[in-house]
Amino acid sequence: MEKDELLKLENRCIQEQPPNCAAACPVHVDARAMMAEAARGNFVEAAKIFRKTVPFPGIVSRICDQPCRTLCKRKEAGEPLAVAAIERACLDYAAGLSEKIAVLPKKEKRVGVVGGGLSGLTAAFDLAKKGYAVVVFEKGPHLGGSLWNFPEEKLPGKIIAEDLQVLERVGVEVRLNTTVGKDISFEALREDFDAVYVAAGAESPDVFGLETDAGGRIVVDSATLAAGREGVFAGGGIRLAVGERSPIRSISDGRIAAISIDRFAQKVSLTASRGGEGPVPTRLYTSTEGVEPLAATPISRPQEGYSRDEAALEASRCLQCQCLECVKVCEYLNSFRAYPKKYVRQIYNNLSIVMGHRQANKLINSCSLCGLCAEVCPDDLHMGLVCRKARETLVSQGKMPPSAHDFPLRDMLFSNGEKCAFARRQPGTDQSRFLFFPGCQLAASAPEHVKSAYTLLTRKLSGGVGFMSRCCGAPADWSGRTELFQSTGEDFLALWRDLGSPRLILACSTCYAIFKTHFPDVPIVSVWEMLDSLGLPESVKVEKREAIAVHDACATRHESAIQESVRNILRRLGYEIEELPLSRDKTECCGYGGLMFFANPELAKSVIRRRCEESPRDYLAYCAMCRDYFAFAGKRTLHLFDLMFGKPTDEAALRKGPVYSQRRENRVRLKNSMLREQWGETTAEAQGYETIRLKIPDAVQQLMEERLILVEDLQQVIEAAERTGYKLLKRDEDHFIAHHKPSSVTYWVEYSPSGDGFVIHNAYSHRMEIAEDVKP
C-alpha cells in the first residue's frame, strides 16, 4: 500500500469527522464531549471542555445564537439539545474552577485593536496569550461594546465584568474613551503598531479609509480577514452582513484575525492550511433509526437556569453522534475495538514494518472479505478489499504467518488432486452444453445431494451436462496466494476447454463469485436459477410448511437473481419466508468467508453465534459451509438441497457437518462412486498408509478437529513408525508414541495395536522443526 492510497482510504472512513454541532460552531465547541461529561454530572470536566475554545464562557452561554442547534441530529427524534443552557449550568456547577492561563514569553511586536467588543477582545486575548503587547482602543467608558445592549436579566453586567477580567490576567492594555480617527488617528495607530485589528462593531461610523463594498462594509479576505492594507485586519460586525452577525461569529472572527496577525508578525504564509476555521462542513453520518424521540428538558426556574439534575438529563439526550455503521453490523470490525480509519492505518504500518512485531497480521487475516461494511458505509469503504490486498502483500513479502491458511490451502490441493478431482462428459454423450460444478464443500458435506442434483440436471437439460469435481480456488484467492490461484485457474481452464467450453452450473455461491470475478469468459449460471426455471424434482412432496428464515450467502450479495430464485423455489416447496434483519445485499458471512475460521476461530465462532441468534426459526442456507457452520453451533439449519432431495426432518436440520477427515473422505468416495455408477469405470483401491485401520474415540476425534489433524495424518505417522521401527514406548501405559513430518507440520500420535488396526489415544502437532539427528 502506498502512502497516498492509505490517506485516501483513511479519508473515506468518516468516524473521526466532527459531529454537526462542533462543525457548525464557528469556534468548534466540542458539545458532544461536553454533553457526555454533563450527562454524568461531571460539570467541572464539561466546563473545562467549553472554556477550552470559548474565551468568555459566561457571556457566550447566555447570548450565543447556537448555530449548533440548527444541525443537531437530536431534532430528528425530538428537539435539538439546549446547548447554551447546559453550558451555563456547567459553568454554574463548576464554580471555583479557575484554570491557569498559559502566557508565552513577551514578544517585542505590538498589536493595536480598534474596538472593545467581543471580536476585538477575543483577538486581544488570543494575541496577549501568545506574548504580543496588545492595546485595545474603546470609544466608550467600558469594554464590551454591544454586549451592554442586552437586558440585564439576560446578560447581567456582573457576568460581563467577570468574564472580561481574563484580559487583565493576560496583560492586555485598555484605553477607554478613546475613539480612533478622532482622539488618535488611524495612521498614527498604524505606525505605532506592527499590526492592527479593526473590530469597531456594526454601528461604527468610520471605516478608517479601508476599502468597502456597496453596503459600506469593509472588504476582507474571508479566510484571513486581511483588509487590503499590509498589517491591517478587520472582522466582527464591521465586516459581517446583517444576517451573518452573531456573538459567536464575532468571537470566531477575532480568533481568525489573531491567527493571521501572529502569522503576519512572524512573516509566514497567511493563507497556508486555513481550511478549518469558522463554520466547516462535516461528513459524519449518524443514523437516528430506532432512536426514541425525547422532548427538551424544561427549565423549572428560568431565571436560575437548569438545576444539576435537569442539566444532566438534558445533556443525556445527546446522541453522541458517531458513524460506526460498519462496526455495528460486523463482529470482525467490532472485535478489534476500533473502526476502519484506525484499522487501515494499522494495516499500513504492519505492511511497512521492517523490524519488530507485525501486530496487525491477525487483523488482516480475520476479515471474511464479505463486503457488508461497504454496503452500509456512507463512503463505500470496503475493508475486505483492503485486507485481501494486504494478504497479497504479506505473501509477496514472505511475511504471511504460515499457520493462518495452511490447512485450507492443503485442503484445496487435496480437492484438486488425483483422489478427488475429475471431469467427464455426461455418459453416452460426445458434447457438453453444460458442466455441473458442485464445489468442494458441497461434495464434502452432502455428496448424496451432488449425485441427486446431477441426475436431475441430466434428465431435465439437453445438449449434455458434464461433471467436474474440483475446488474453484477460493482459498488461494482469499489468502492472497495470487500465483497459486492463477495456476489453479489455468488447470481448470484447460479441463474446461477440453470439454468444449460448456456453461458452468454452480452450486456454491463462492464458486459463482470466483468465476464471475476472475474468469469473465467462462459462462456461468447458479444451480438455483437453473432449477428455478427447470422446476422441482417430481419426487418432491409439496405441502404447506412453517416459515423458514433465509440466510443469503455473502458471495451472492449483489446477485439478486440468485436470491430471488432461492425464494421462488422455497415458495414452490410450500414455505413461508422470513427475511432476517440483515439479508440480500446486506447479508452477513457465516464465518467461512476469507478463511476467517482458520485465521481466527474464536472470532468466527462468535460471528456464527451472532448470526444464529437473529431468528428463532429454522435457517435455510444454500451454501454448504453456511449450513454446516450454523449446524455446528447447534442452530437448526437446512440446505436447499435437503428440501429438494431429502426431507426437512429434525435429523436433517440438526445434522452436524462432517469432520475435516470425513469431508475429505466424502469427496474421495464421491469421485469413486460416481465414476463407477455413472461411467462404469473401475477406481483405484486404497493403498499404502490409507489401508491402516484406526479406532479413534470421540474425545480424540474432537481434539483432532480442534487441532486440524486428519485421519490420514495419523495413518502416515503410524505407517512410518511401524515400517522403520522409530517409535517410543510409554512404559506405564504400554502405548507407542511416534512422530512424522510429511510437509511443514510435525504430527505426534500416541497409539497401541488393536486387532488388525490401532487405537489412537492422543494426537498433537507443532510447526517448529526439531534438529533431530536420527542414526539409522
Next chain:
Amino acid sequence: MTPQEYGAKEKAWLCMKCNLPLEMGKIGISYLGNTFPVDLPRCAGCGQVYVPEDLALGKMAEVEKLLEDK
C-alpha cells in the same frame, strides 16, 4: 512441565529402535529461520527425540505465534 520434570520422567520412555531409555539432551528447534536450544528427552542410541504434548501446545505454540508476527 519444566525440563527437569521431563528429565525425571524420561526413564518412563523407551526407544523401540534401540531398546534404550530416553535421556535428556540439548536439541535445536527452529522456526522461520530462528533456532533455539531446548532440553528434550532423546535416545542416546539413535537420536530419536520426544516432544511432549504440553511443550508442543504450550511453549512451542507460543513461540511459533511470536515468530509469525515478527
